[in-house]
Amino acid sequence: MIQEVFDVIVTTLRMVVGITLIMAVFLLVSMALSFLYGLYSKGRGMTKGYTSLKTVTFGDESAVTANRFASVAAVVTIFLLWCIATGSSLIPTVLPPPFVGETEFEYTARNANGETDTATVLVQVYGSDAERPDEPEALPPGDGFARNDFVQIVERRTKVLKVQNNDEGGKEDGYEVIEINGTPVTRETVVPFAKGEIYVTKQGSLSVRPSTGLTMEALYLPPPEKVWSSFITLNKEGYQGVGLWENVFWSLIRVVIGFSLGCLFGIPLGFAMGLNSWLRGWFDPIVEFMRPVPPLALIPLVIIWFGIGEQGKISLLFLAALWIMTIAARAGVSGVNISKVHAAYSLGATRRQLLTKVILPNSLPEIFTGARVAMGVCWGTVVAAELVAAEKGAGKMIIAASKFSLTDIVIIGIIIIGVIGYGIDVLMRKAENKLVPWKGRG
Amino acid sequence: MTGLVIDDVSMTFELPNGGNVEALKNINLQINEGELLSVLGPSGCGKTTLLNILAGFLAPTSGTMAMNGHAITGPHSERGMVFQQGALFEWMNVAKNIGFGPKMKGTPQAEIDAKVTELLGIVGLQDFAEKMIYEMSGGMQQRVALARCLANDPDVILMDEPLGALDALTREKMQSLVLDIWKKTGKTIILITHSVEEALLLGERLLVMAPRPGRVHKEYRLPFAEMGVGADLREVKRHPDFGPKRDEILSMIWDMEEEIMGRTESA
Numbered sequence: 001m002i003q004e005v006f007d008v009i010v011t012t013l014r015m016v017v018g019i020t021l022i023m024a025v026f027l028l029v030s031m032a033l034s035f036l037y038g039l040y041s042k043g044r045g046m047t048k049g050y051t052s053l054k055t056v057t058f059g060d061e062s063a064v065t066a067n068r069f070a071s072v073a074a075v076v077t078i079f080l081l082w083c084i085a086t087g088s089s090l091i092p093t094v095l096p097p098p099f100v101g102e103t104e105f106e107y108t109a110r111n112a113n114g115e116t117d118t119a120t121v122l123v124q125v126y127g128s129d130a131e132r133p134d135e136p137e138a139l140p141p142g143d144g145f146a147r148n149d150f151v152q153i154v155e156r157r158t159k160v161l162k163v164q165n166n167d168e169g170g171k172e173d174g175y176e177v178i179e180i181n182g183t184p185v186t187r188e189t190v191v192p193f194a195k196g197e198i199y200v201t202k203q204g205s206l207s208v209r210p211s212t213g214l215t216m217e218a219l220y221l222p223p224p225e226k227v228w229s230s231f232i233t234l235n236k237e238g239y240q241g242v243g244l245w246e247n248v249f250w251s252l253i254r255v256v257i258g259f260s261l262g263c264l265f266g267i268p269l270g271f272a273m274g275l276n277s278w279l280r281g282w283f284d285p286i287v288e289f290m291r292p293v294p295p296l297a298l299i300p301l302v303i304i305w306f307g308i309g310e311q312g313k314i315s316l317l318f319l320a321a322l323w324i325m326t327i328a329a330r331a332g333v334s335g336v337n338i339s340k341v342h343a344a345y346s347l348g349a350t351r352r353q354l355l356t357k358v359i360l361p362n363s364l365p366e367i368f369t370g371a372r373v374a375m376g377v378c379w380g381t382v383v384a385a386e387l388v389a390a391e392k393g394a395g396k397m398i399i400a401a402s403k404f405s406l407t408d409i410v411i412i413g414i415i416i417i418g419v420i421g422y423g424i425d426v427l428m429r430k431a432e433n434k435l436v437p438w439k440g441r442g
Numbered sequence: 443m444t445g446l447v448i449d450d451v452s453m454t455f456e457l458p459n460g461g462n463v464e465a466l467k468n469i470n471l472q473i474n475e476g477e478l479l480s481v482l483g484p485s486g487c488g489k490t491t492l493l494n495i496l497a498g499f500l501a502p503t504s505g506t507m508a509m510n511g512h513a514i515t516g517p518h519s520e521r522g523m524v525f526q527q528g529a530l531f532e533w534m535n536v537a538k539n540i541g542f543g544p545k546m547k548g549t550p551q552a553e554i555d556a557k558v559t560e561l562l563g564i565v566g567l568q569d570f571a572e573k574m575i576y577e578m579s580g581g582m583q584q585r586v587a588l589a590r591c592l593a594n595d596p597d598v599i600l601m602d603e604p605l606g607a608l609d610a611l612t613r614e615k616m617q618s619l620v621l622d623i624w625k626k627t628g629k630t631i632i633l634i635t636h637s638v639e640e641a642l643l644l645g646e647r648l649l650v651m652a653p654r655p656g657r658v659h660k661e662y663r664l665p666f667a668e669m670g671v672g673a674d675l676r677e678v679k680r681h682p683d684f685g686p687k688r689d690e691i692l693s694m695i696w697d698m699e700e701e702i703m704g705r706t707e708s709a
Contacts, residue, residue: 339529342499347543347594348519357542361533438532441576 086223087215098213105193112174117144158209230408250392258317270329295320295381308389321374328370332363365439446473451505464655480645488656522596524604537571543594561589581612601633
């Protein structure tokens with residue numbers, strides 16, 4: 001236990017170092033670009049307008065607006081870092097890529113009789129997504145007891161080459177590889193060669209490791225062009241028999257239905273709680289208990305109750321949206337300025353008219369805020385629910401792809417999920433501006 | 443019996459710590475039709491409570507009130523109210539706010555429109571019918587509130603410091619507007635205010651209330667409201683009787699405030 005906690009602390013500290021490094025790189029780029037932008041905008045006389053006349057801007061919230069140039073530059077920077085890290089073909093090489101191609105080295109062996117002989121090893125390294133190349137025909141054996149060898153290796157991988165296997169007397173005691181490319185070696189040492197390094201194993205074999213370069217392997221992060229081409233294929237053929245947009249459509253339809261049900265029941269419930277003491281007391285413990293339970297924690301129960309079909313997922317999203325909408329509607333009713341209610345009654349409104357003409361419109365801003373939160377939560381929940389159990393859906397697509405290490409599909413899925421989540425929020429904000437223009441201006 | 447009759451009204455609030463506050467004690471008042479009554483007093487003298495009781499938002503702990511011979515039991519469109527701020531409906535434009543009362547009663551739209559146009563003219567907002575409430579200044583909003591109240595044609599207009607949040611210039615213009623409306627419509631108006639000058643200008647009859655328990659301390663009959671109709675209010679303030687009256691009432695309220703402070707300190 002103590003050991004485990006200690007390990008967590010060590011891991012955390014290492015993460016702090018890692019995060020600091022990444023942030024530092026990103027911020028350095030940002031600062032450099034900011035400096036250049038400053039020169040550019042000053043040169044063009046772009047710093048005009050009222051804000052430029054303010055002498056106090058540090059701490060003045062109204063003087064700080066998002067610099068759209070910086071936003072674009074940040075996205076481009078991330079894209080470029082992605083290209084650099086993966087050795088993308090879209091940009092010139094920055095980091096050395098892993099070695100692919102042919103190379104060779106020489107080794108010198110001594111046999112049991114104390115004679116020495118030198119032979120050549122031809123190393124053929126091929127790309128991980130390329131076909132295995134044909135072996136060269138009938139390698140000349142060379143003279144002496146040490147025979148020439150040939151090895152084929154996938155890029156970034158290591159292969160153990162038993163040069164003694166085809167050498168005369170290689171199996172006898174006393175046989176030993178003593179030099180590589182003229183450098184004397186013993187067992188368990190590493191020597192570099194032209195395009196990588198060789199480790200002489202405990203058993204005296206040669207473990208050949210071609211240079212891995214500094215770029216990331218596609219298994220962890222594929223380069224953008226590979227993700228793009230996968231996207232084209234995915235768009236055309238789908239994945240596991242389900243089209244890309246069909247997956248997205250199913251996720252969206254679940255969210256829309258679940259969210260709508262949540263609104264349909266949550267808003268009246270919130271109104272009831274805001275208008276009646278008995279009903280507020282009646283529902284209070286339920287709402288207050290259910291609100292802090294994350295919808296994801298309900299997934300196991302929902303699967304036990306409803307199975308993995310649509311009903312389960314929609315129920316889950318309904319529950320995710322319900323409490324948020326209830327609380328938003330309740331807050332909306334509670335937030336009605338008592339003067340407005342008094343005014344409406346003094347002007348002759350009935351209770352029903354008060355509800356529809358005053359309380360409902362007055363709580364719309366709160367309901368919209370709740371709806372935005374609920375939509376965000378629903379979108380997150382549907383993806384998570386699909387990760388656990390689904391036949392179709394964006395979450396299902398990425399979890400299935402991850403099981404086959406199809407990182408490109410996983411990344412496409414994540415990008416689409418992010419873009420749609422953002423799109424939903426933008427739409428909700430647009431609707432809010434259109435429908436409750438008085439929000440925050442009372 | 444026309445007008446408002448307040449018969450021995452008392453209001454006691456229970457405090458959470460078990461004590462009681464007598465917000466109003468044995469108030470007796472008769473307010474005639476067409477009277478312009480201003481109510482003045484230090485904070486805590488129960489003037490807003492009195493207004494809320496008259497509007498029907500609160501029931502007194504004892505005593506009765508009657509309006510035109512029938513008892514007041516709740517809010518009613520015969521008693522319109524103008525609030526300090528925040529009582530307009532932001533989701534409606536100016537015209538819809540003003541037409542709210544008639545609309546609730548099911549008045550035909552053509553009639554509502556005519557009424558709204560007329561009232562917009564009275565409060566000087568002819569060109570603002572389609573504007574939203576949040577696009578208007580505080581003074582304009584109070585004009586809308588006044589028009590909204592008038593649209594319902596109430597017998598009594600209750601005003602709860604309607605000009606309290608306005609700047610001095612706007613306030614002066616609005617005071618003239620209130621006088622004009624009073625004269626033009628002949629409505630009974632009860633106005634609560636913190637400002638001694640405003641109480642003098644906008645009260646044919648002026649009640650000074652005293653706190654703990656809330657009660658009517660002194661009552662005046664004043665000529666200034668009648669003088670102010672259609673006249674420059676600054677002229678009225680220069681009237682030889684105006685200054686002395688203002689000083690008299692001010693020192694009266696000062697004494698009350700000091701008494702409260704003294705009592706709080708010794709307690």
